[in-house]
Every structure is written in C-alpha cells, then in structure tokens.
Amino acid sequence: MAPVDLLRFTGTEFEPLAIEIERASHLHRLACEVNAALSHGDADRARSAIGILRTMLQTYSGTLSAEAYRRAGECKLLIDACQNRHHAALQDGSLMVRSKLKPIETWAEFFPLLNVANTMSALKTWPEVAPDLQRLRGFVDSGNAALASDLAALKLGKNPTLTVMLWLAAYLVRTSEHHLARSDGAAGLALSVCALESYVNFRLFELNVLAYDPLRKELYPTSTGRNLFAKYSLGDGVKGSLMVLADSAVLGTMATGDVEEVIRLRNQCILTHGVQRLSLNDATEALRRVKALIKAAEAKTSAVGARWNNLLVDSFVIDWTKVGPKTFAPLLS
Numbered sequence: 001m002a003p004v005d006l007l008r009f010t011g012t013e014f015e016p017l018a019i020e021i022e023r024a025s026h027l028h029r030l031a032c033e034v035n036a037a038l039s040h041g042d043a044d045r046a047r048s049a050i051g052i053l054r055t056m057l058q059t060y061s062g063t064l065s066a067e068a069y070r071r072a073g074e075c076k077l078l079i080d081a082c083q084n085r086h087h088a089a090l091q092d093g094s095l096m097v098r099s100k101l102k103p104i105e106t107w108a109e110f111f112p113l114l115n116v117a118n119t120m121s122a123l124k125t126w127p128e129v130a131p132d133l134q135r136l137r138g139f140v141d142s143g144n145a146a147l148a149s150d151l152a153a154l155k156l157g158k159n160p161t162l163t164v165m166l167w168l169a170a171y172l173v174r175t176s177e178h179h180l181a182r183s184d185g186a187a188g189l190a191l192s193v194c195a196l197e198s199y200v201n202f203r204l205f206e207l208n209v210l211a212y213d214p215l216r217k218e219l220y221p222t223s224t225g226r227n228l229f230a231k232y233s234l235g236d237g238v239k240g241s242l243m244v245l246a247d248s249a250v251l252g253t254m255a256t257g258d259v260e261e262v263i264r265l266r267n268q269c270i271l272t273h274g275v276q277r278l279s280l281n282d283a284t285e286a287l288r289r290v291k292a293l294i295k296a297a298e299a300k301t302s303a304v305g306a307r308w309n310n311l312l313v314d315s316f317v318i319d320w321t322k323v324g325p326k327t328f329a330p331l332l333s
Contacts (some may be wrong), residue, residue, distance in 0.1 A: 005290040038324035043079045050076045105217045107164050114140050128322040154214050159184050165202035169195045170311035176287050185283030192287040193266045197238040199294050200245050239263050259293045262286040
C-alpha cells in the first residue's frame, strides 16, 4: 500500500480506511508510551519506544508525520547526548582503579570524556530544559576548575587541595543514582563504594593522613597515616581508610557498621568477588547509607560549610517531563 497523507486521507473503501485507522491508533499508542516514559523520567524506555515510533512514521507521508519524525529524532539525540556524555565515560573501569592512587593524572584524562559541549548544543532545540543543561554544565565546570587549580599549584611547586576528589564523590553518587534508576543494581552498588572511597581518601588527605607525591603523582600514607593504618591491620583499602577516618581526632568516633556492610555486600556480590545475588533494593539501600555517612562526616566539620550539599544541588538531572509534550503534541491530540 502506498504511503497515506493522514491530513488528506478521506477513504472511499472501508478496508483501507480500517487499516489506516488501526495504524494511526498504533502510532498514537507509541507516542503515548514515549510520553509516559519521559513523564516518569525513564529516558531509556523512551529512547527504545522512539526507535519503533520513527520506524513506523517512515511509512507515512505528509507534514504531520514528517514533523513528528523530526521531533522524535531530536528527542533521541538529546537523550543520547545526556546519557553518553555524562554517564558512559565511567564504563572504563581502569579509571576507577587508578584514581585512588593517581587522582590528578587520572582525572585529567577523565574530564575530556564528558565533553559537555555536545549536550549544550541542544539548547537551541530544547529551551525547556535549558536550566537543567546549564546546571549540568556548571557542575562539570566546577570539577574542571578544581582540577585546573591543583594542576596550577603543582606547577608552582605548591601543594594541591585535591577538591576534585570531593567533586568526584558527588559525581559518582549521581551516576550511581542513574544506574539504579535503570534497575542496574550491580553498577549502582559498585559506584556507591567508589563514591565512598573517593570521599574518604579526600578527607584523609585533608587530615594529613595521606599526602600527595608530585613526582610519583600518587597518594601515600604519611608517618601519622602509617601508624593509624597499622592500628587496624587492614591496609589502605576502602575499609581500612574508612576505619581510620572514623577514628580521627577531627571527626571523633563515628559509627561505620552500616557502611561496612555495604563494602561487604560489594565484595560478596556475584558480579564482583563472591556468589551472593544482589537485589535492586539492597543496592539502593547501599547508596543511601553511603550518602548518610558522607553527610554525617561533613556535618562534624563545620569549617567546610555546605560544600557537599552544594555539589549535590548542582547535579545533572534532566527534567524529561518537559520534553514529551513538545515532541509529541501533534500525535497525542
């Protein structure tokens, strides 16, 4: 059957008319499915449905179908830009392994992968989400600025602040939330522990338990740190670092049992070192515990102000509910 212009079709025979009505009904259902997915913030489901919708729209002719096809394509590009540029960069696990030892070098390699310029180019097409994209740009810029400050200090022979590791902890928290929203509990749990490790090592550096060697470009325990790590006989892995931080003179004794359980769960998960199956609820609870510990640790140090809360406010959450109506209004009416 030749493509039919929906705006001009009048139908002189019942059978072709019934077929076109069914096809139009299917088209409408797909548009509703995409809109519903976006309304619930489920960009992955929306992207999948958009692919089916665009394939079907290719069988239609006319201005309505052409405009719907174009808008659906723009919506897919926006989703791809946000997903690929701000989450997928962490799929390279070697970055995470190296970051605790070589934070400056590793994150100098990491930031170009984010490439927020590709996302910002969508502003002309999507003014509705401009505040979200601008906030995203500001968040990434703040991490870049922290890194640049450390690089400049090292060039002058001064000590870095390594605040890029605090930024990284916030980034990992948000990326963990992203994976949990996609029902990927394993990635969410792994990133939760990475966020914890980045934060703990940053605080130990602030407390002079860890120091930065500009020649080797690595963190290493100071004399004070070596004594503290020896006390727990756990080495300087995430659990040992957590114990040392919780027992520090600045923070006072902190309860860490909840977060130790998160580390245990990560180690025993079937996708890491063990055989235990992981539920999405367990992974979600793990992130909650990590965030609670970081918040408690920051609260015990009044001099740092609201730096952690400020980082979480400047997150890269896109309000997808603003995208659906603009994209599919012609098909939903």
